Amino acid sequence: MSKIIAIANQKGGVGKTTTSVNLGACLASLGKRVLIVDIDPQGNTTSGIGINKADVNYCIYDVLINEVHPKQAIADTIIPDLKIIPATIQLAGAEIELVPTMSREIRLKKALALVRNEFDYVLIDCPPSLGILTINSLTAADSVLIPIQCEYYALEGLSQLLNSIRLVQKHLNTSLQIEGVLLTMFDARTNLGIQVIEEVKKYFQQKVYQTVIPRNVRLSEAPSHGQSIITYDPKSKGAEVYLELAKEVISYEQAAR
Numbered sequence: 001m002s003k004i005i006a007i008a009n010q011k012g013g014v015g016k017t018t019t020s021v022n023l024g025a026c027l028a029s030l031g032k033r034v035l036i037v038d039i040d041p042q043g044n045t046t047s048g049i050g051i052n053k054a055d056v057n058y059c060i061y062d063v064l065i066n067e068v069h070p071k072q073a074i075a076d077t078i079i080p081d082l083k084i085i086p087a088t089i090q091l092a093g094a095e096i097e098l099v100p101t102m103s104r105e106i107r108l109k110k111a112l113a114l115v116r117n118e119f120d121y122v123l124i125d126c127p128p129s130l131g132i133l134t135i136n137s138l139t140a141a142d143s144v145l146i147p148i149q150c151e152y153y154a155l156e157g158l159s160q161l162l163n164s165i166r167l168v169q170k171h172l173n174t175s176l177q178i179e180g181v182l183l184t185m186f187d188a189r190t191n192l193g194i195q196v197i198e199e200v201k202k203y204f205q206q207k208v209y210q211t212v213i214p215r216n217v218r219l220s221e222a223p224s225h226g227q228s229i230i231t232y233d234p235k236s237k238g239a240e241v242y243l244e245l246a247k248e249v250i251s252y253e254q255a256a257r
């Protein structure tokens, strides 16, 4: 059985892309077959995993708009069990181009149905908005993973995200679940981080992952080398915590069965 997880939060800079790349790479290193779908027009996941955008033949735009078979858009990475459907700046036009089209909210779901059985996990890296691309992701997904940055106003804007999730559950995807809430960029030197963790746990309770991602310079350096943390610096704290997270994700799935 494959599982499709949307990594979503309409706030930018909370760790969606970092989590998509590194959770994906760690799941693959634990023997899972993983597909990352980059659906953010900025394409940070695509370049962060070592794909040169100039070399991309078909990207997620072609899958959504031109009905290219997703298999044609799947690219290899340096990790054998980790594949990606890349995004290029072409995708920036998709929000507008999708508006007048038929079944615009279920395009990604339909496309992923053609390939999901070849993977254990499909991770969708969402853009920082609640527009049609994020709605497509929530509609295609079995569950949503919400990264929250440990900073002031951490919970701000989350009610809008939760509202979008409820609307999708009501109209487009009744079985959509919250996979988990991930605290990111934690700084143990400040009281603020600890306060935020308590606040988020009060709100989301057992949905919060035990693994908390600390600030780690190596995590922010890895994308400029086109690598995930486990190939860039496997001994770093960043590699250690994302591996822990991957094990936690796998264990919840086993427990649910």
Ligand code: ADP
Binding pocket: 011, 012, 013, 014, 015, 016, 017, 018, 019, 044, 128, 184, 185, 186, 213, 214, 215, 216, 217, 219, 220, 221, 223
């Ligand atoms: P989003 O995709 O939500 O916009 P990113 O994953 O791109 O967020 O993260 C925003 C910035 O913060 C990036 O420059 C990234 O390298 C950096 N970053 C993310 N997580 C960490 C972390 N745990 N430690 C240090 N830097 C991080």
Ligand code: MG
Binding pocket: 016, 017, 018, 040, 044, 126
């Ligand atoms: Mg991003």
